Amino acid sequence: MLEQILVLLPQVLFDGFILGFIYAMIALGYTMVYGVLELINFAHSEIFMIGAVAGVEVFRYLAPLIPNGYLLLAVAVVVGAAVAGLTAILVERMAYRPLRRRGTTNRLVPLVTAIGVSFFLQDLVRLIEGLWHNEFFLRMRTIEDLEGAFTLFGGAIFIQTKSVIVIVVSVLMLWGLTYLVNRTKLGMAIRAVAQDLSTASLMGINPDQIISRTFLIGGALGGVAGVLFALIYTTINPYVGFLPGIKAFTAAVLGGIGNIPGAMLGGLVLGQLENFFGTYLPILTAGNFGTEYKDVVAFLILIFILLFRPQGLLGQMVKEKV
Amino acid sequence: MSLLSLALSLVFLVLSFLAPNTLAAFLGLGALGAAAFARLEPRVRTLNLTLLTLAFTLFLRNSGNTLGLIGLVGILVALTTLPRIPRWIRVVLGLAILLLSVPIAGFANTFIFELGIQIGIYAAMALGLNVVVGMAGLLDLGYAAFFAVGAYTWAIFGSPQAGKFLQGNFPLPGEYMYLFMFIAVVTTAITGLLIGLPALRLRGDYLAIVTLGLGEVVRILANNLDHPINITNGPQGITPVGRPPIDWFRSLMGTLGVRLDETTDYQLFFYLLVLVMIGLVVLANVNLANSRFGRAWVAIREDEIAAQAMGIPLLPTKLIAFMTGAAFSGVMGVIYAAQRTFVSPSPSPSWPPSPSWPW
Numbered sequence: 001m002l003e004q005i006l007v008l009l010p011q012v013l014f015d016g017f018i019l020g021f022i023y024a025m026i027a028l029g030y031t032m033v034y035g036v037l038e039l040i041n042f043a044h045s046e047i048f049m050i051g052a053v054a055g056v057e058v059f060r061y062l063a064p065l066i067p068n069g070y071l072l073l074a075v076a077v078v079v080g081a082a083v084a085g086l087t088a089i090l091v092e093r094m095a096y097r098p099l100r101r102r103g104t105t106n107r108l109v110p111l112v113t114a115i116g117v118s119f120f121l122q123d124l125v126r127l128i129e130g131l132w133h134n135e136f137f138l139r140m141r142t143i144e145d146l147e148g149a150f151t152l153f154g155g156a157i158f159i160q161t162k163s164v165i166v167i168v169v170s171v172l173m174l175w176g177l178t179y180l181v182n183r184t185k186l187g188m189a190i191r192a193v194a195q196d197l198s199t200a201s202l203m204g205i206n207p208d209q210i211i212s213r214t215f216l217i218g219g220a221l222g223g224v225a226g227v228l229f230a231l232i233y234t235t236i237n238p239y240v241g242f243l244p245g246i247k248a249f250t251a252a253v254l255g256g257i258g259n260i261p262g263a264m265l266g267g268l269v270l271g272q273l274e275n276f277f278g279t280y281l282p283i284l285t286a287g288n289f290g291t292e293y294k295d296v297v298a299f300l301i302l303i304f305i306l307l308f309r310p311q312g313l314l315g316q317m318v319k320e321k322v
Numbered sequence: 323m324s325l326l327s328l329a330l331s332l333v334f335l336v337l338s339f340l341a342p343n344t345l346a347a348f349l350g351l352g353a354l355g356a357a358a359f360a361r362l363e364p365r366v367r368t369l370n371l372t373l374l375t376l377a378f379t380l381f382l383r384n385s386g387n388t389l390g391l392i393g394l395v396g397i398l399v400a401l402t403t404l405p406r407i408p409r410w411i412r413v414v415l416g417l418a419i420l421l422l423s424v425p426i427a428g429f430a431n432t433f434i435f436e437l438g439i440q441i442g443i444y445a446a447m448a449l450g451l452n453v454v455v456g457m458a459g460l461l462d463l464g465y466a467a468f469f470a471v472g473a474y475t476w477a478i479f480g481s482p483q484a485g486k487f488l489q490g491n492f493p494l495p496g497e498y499m500y501l502f503m504f505i506a507v508v509t510t511a512i513t514g515l516l517i518g519l520p521a522l523r524l525r526g527d528y529l530a531i532v533t534l535g536l537g538e539v540v541r542i543l544a545n546n547l548d549h550p551i552n553i554t555n556g557p558q559g560i561t562p563v564g565r566p567p568i569d570w571f572r573s574l575m576g577t578l579g580v581r582l583d584e585t586t587d588y589q590l591f592f593y594l595l596v597l598v599m600i601g602l603v604v605l606a607n608v609n610l611a612n613s614r615f616g617r618a619w620v621a622i623r624e625d626e627i628a629a630q631a632m633g634i635p636l637l638p639t640k641l642i643a644f645m646t647g648a649a650f651s652g653v654m655g656v657i658y659a660a661q662r663t664f665v666s667p668s669p670s671p672s673w674p675p676s677p678s679w680p681w
Contacts, residue, residue: 288550299535
């Protein structure tokens with residue numbers, strides 16, 4: 001059994017990284033919104049799903065026009081990011097901002113609103129896709145250029161070209177986000193709003209505008225993650241966002257919610273753990289408990305983290321004032 | 323204004339005899355909107371609502387159009403929320419809608435019975451959730467997990483399923499459903515304890531997300547516990563789940579002069595059972611709210627630290643709230659399983675097989 005585990009290990013680690021990068025990109029959307037608004041944006045999983053659907057549609061309609069697969073993917077990523085980002089802004093404008101204006105102090109109200117928005121977006125996409133193509137399951141069109149594969153270390157790791165693309169794109173996005181948040185004026189404004197909204201507005205920052213842009217950036221990242229998700233897993237549907245969304249939130253909590261490097265780290269760690277248990281649970285339990293229980297493991301990790309290190313891996317403990 | 327809205331209601335009443343179609347239903351809903359939102363004298367409004375109740379009932383009896391049910395539910399909402407309607411009118415009209423209008427409509431279109439039962443089950447669950455979220459302020463997004471546990475409790479033993487992993491004579495006879503309503507209270511309360519013990523140490527948003535995750539865990543378990551031991555029969559679900567024999571109910575209805583056939587007898591029975599359950603749950607809710615625990619829950623909701631300072635043990639009190647809410651949900655789960663005679667991890671066979679919201 002040990003030998004079996006060791007033989008699979010390099011492949012498991014590699015696949016875990018791909019899953020981890022996708023979780024990291026979604027988790028950033030959760031963590032940034034939580035940073036500025038202290039709101040769990042449940043609708044973010046649907047923003048991710050909308051990005052994935054946009055990617056599928058671009059592949060469907062532009063594949064005959066654009067012969068180069070890489071160029072097509074680039075277009076899909078841009079379109080996915082734009083559609084998802086704009087949806088995120090719209091959601092903020094139409095659902096969360098009116099609530100903020102009214103000054104509701106009850107934390108449950110925005111949370112339940114977010115759940116409502118999430119339902120609405122799921123079924124809206126289902127309706128649109130139903131009317132447009134009369135399809136529930138959307139299949140990503142396969143493009144020859146992107147279907148290659150090669151092996152490393154004498155066949156120990158099997159790598160698809162797609163996986164390399166996912167890793168390159170997500171590393172670029174994560175690096176870009178880090179640069180944006182730490183080195184630009186907009187990033188400084190976002191950090192200021194996250195630290196203290198009312199003081200930031202005294203310093204000449206328009207909080208509404210910054211919140212809107214935070215939603216745009218988080219949504220765009222989620223959209224890119226969606227396109228990459230659709231590229232790898234090929235079949236999606238309007239309800240596909242729920243599990244990646246809740247696990248990305250787990251990743252954000254794991255890293256320390258509100259903390260941007262934490263969300264990246266949390267995503268990678270959760271991706272590794274989930275892939276690890278998904279592969280090894282059937283081997284370790286002699287087939288009695290299958291891969292399906294990997295989600296259970298993810299949620300148990302969430303509970304343990306929250307119980308024993310509520311501030312997360314990289315977060316700082318905030319003392320509660322009475 | 324008053325005359326106009328009365329005229330609208332009367333036109334709908336006439337239409338429900340002459341042309342009970344979709345257009346008429348929209349007119350009726352418009353009349354209901356006018357009766358509820360226009361500036362009317364309380365007396366005119368009461369008369370208007372009474373007329374509309376009659377009109378919607380007749381409309382449903384003549385057409386069986388489900389839009390009429392929306393009208394009846396709308397009247398119920400109006401009766402409970404609008405000010406300055408005499409209390410006895412509220413009670414009489416409300417009871418008339420629940421006990422007469424819906425069954426009358428149900429005999430015209432059995433789908434309305436299904437809807438009525440479903441609405442009733444949701445209402446009773448919402449009342450249970452009111453204990454957890456409303457009184458104790460614990461946002462529990464995994465509440466449907468308890469419903470599932472209750473439904474599976476009866477489904478496994480009320481069908482041949484239990485014979486797959488236990489020795490004995492299964493399925494149990496249908497009368498055991500009543501017993502299992504109590505057993506479900508115990509099993510769901512234990513599930514609530516198991517989920518609550520780790521989850522309730524957390525607060526606010528974190529509690530919400532953890533309960534959501536654990537609710538999903540229950541769904542995954544229901545989906546996958548068909549191996550190594552076949553307990554839940556996996557994604558295929560369990561069918562047929564037993565129902566209690568209702569000969570006494572048939573003869574009772576016979577003496578009251580209600581004629582039943584093979585489909586409507588169980589539907590009417592479950593509809594009335596759900597109404598009785600709602601009544602019991604309301605009673606329990608009101609009594610709980612005024613009990614020692616109810617006051618402690620409200621105190622915790624308002625300010626945890628202050629409540630703790632007043633000597634309320636936080637975790638046990640929250641756990642009791644969690645388990646009480648879970649028990650309400652579990653009982654409704656048993657009724658749901660028996661009424662549908664089918665239980666599966668996803669709400670209906672046409673539901674997307676992919677992950678979805680677990681409540």
